[in-house]
Amino acid sequence: MRLRIHSNYEEASRWAAAYIAAKINSVTSKKGTVTLGLPTGSTPLGVYSELIALYQAGKVSFENVTTFNMDEYTGLAPDHPSSYHYFMWDTFFSHINIDKKNVHILDGMAKDADAECEAYEEAMARCGVDLFLGGAGEDGHIAFNEPGSSLSSRTRVKTLAPGTLRANSRFFGGDLRRVPKTAMTVGVATIMDAREVLIIVSGANKARALRAAVEDGVNHLCPLSILQMHRHGIIVCDEDAAGELGVNTVNYFKSIEM
Ligand code: GLP
Numbered sequence: 619m620r621l622r623i624h625s626n627y628e629e630a631s632r633w634a635a636a637y638i639a640a641k642i643n644s645v646t647s648k649k650g651t652v653t654l655g656l657p658t659g660s661t662p663l664g665v666y667s668e669l670i671a672l673y674q675a676g677k678v679s680f681e682n683v684t685t686f687n688m689d690e691y692t693g694l695a696p697d698h699p700s701s702y703h704y705f706m707w708d709t710f711f712s713h714i715n716i717d718k719k720n721v722h723i724l725d726g727m728a729k730d731a732d733a734e735c736e737a738y739e740e741a742m743a744r745c746g747v748d749l750f751l752g753g754a755g756e757d758g759h760i761a762f763n764e765p766g767s768s769l770s771s772r773t774r775v776k777t778l779a780p781g782t783l784r785a786n787s788r789f790f791g792g793d794l795r796r797v798p799k800t801a802m803t804v805g806v807a808t809i810m811d812a813r814e815v816l817i818i819v820s821g822a823n824k825a826r827a828l829r830a831a832v833e834d835g836v837n838h839l840c841p842l843s844i845l846q847m848h849r850h851g852i853i854v855c856d857e858d859a860a861g862e863l864g865v866n867t868v869n870y871f872k873s874i875e876m
Contacts, residue, residue, distance in 0.1 A: 816852045
C-alpha cells in the first residue's frame with residue numbers, strides 16, 4: 619500500500635486528479651475504454667474540480683470513460699438535491715464530456731433493492747473497474763461500509779451508523795431526521811476487485827481512522843484498513859489527516875514517495 623502525505627487538501631487533490639487523468643489516458647490508449655469507481659462527499663470535490671479543469675484544458679477526455687458510483691441513499695429520487703445522483707451531475711458529470719449511458723449510479727428508488735444491488739454488482743464485474751476512487755468516514759468507513767461490515771461484502775443495502783447520519787446531516791440542512799437511515803452501497807470486496815484503489819483522506823477529523831487503517835492490522839471495525847490487502851492501493855492524505863501517525867510512519871512514507 620502506498621501512502622502519500624501532501625501538505626494540504628488542495629495539493630492532495632491536484633495530485634490525485636493528475637493521477638486519474640494519466641490513468642484515463644493510458645488505459646484508453648491501450649483498451650479503448652476505462653472504467654472508474656467514484657465517490658461523493660466533500661473529499662472528492664477538489665479532485666472533481668481539478669479534473670474539470672484538465673478536461674477544459676484539453677488534457678483529458680471522458681468520452682470513453684464508464685463510471686460506477688459507490689452508493690446512494692434509499693428512498694431518494696435522482697432529482698432530490700441531497701441524492702448522490704444529483705450531487706454527481708451537479709458537481710462533475712454536467713461539466714465534462716461523459717456519455718450519460720456510461721454513468722451508473724444505484725437507483726435509490728428501486729422497488730426491489732436486492733435485485734438492483736445484484737444487477738449493479740454484475741454490471742461492475744462485467745466492465746471490470748480499472749480505478750476506484752474513494753473517501754473515508756471519520757470511523758474509517760468506505761462507501762457506506764460501516765465499521766463491522768464484512769470485508770467480503772458485496773453491493774447491498776446497509777443501515778447507516780449514528781455517526782454517519784450525524785456527519786451527513788450537513789447535506790440535509792443539518793436536520794438529522796431528514797437523513798435516510800439506509801443506503802445501497804458497493805461492498806468492501808467490490809471495491810477490492812478494482813485493479814487499483816485510490817482513497818483520499820483529508821482533515822484532522824479523519825486522523826484516527828487513518829492511523830488505524832495504516833498502523834493497525836486489517837480489521838472490519840476500520841473498513842479502510844482492507845487497503846493493506848490490495849495489490850495497488852494508494853492513500854492520498856493531507857498533513858491534518860496524518861496528524862495521528864507515528865513519526866517513523868510519516869518519515870518512511872515521505873522518504874519513499876516524494
Ligand atoms: C459518506 C459516503 C462516503 C464518503 C464519506 C465521507 O458516508 N458514503 O463515500 O467517503 O461520506 O465523506 P466526506 O468526504 O464528506 O467526509
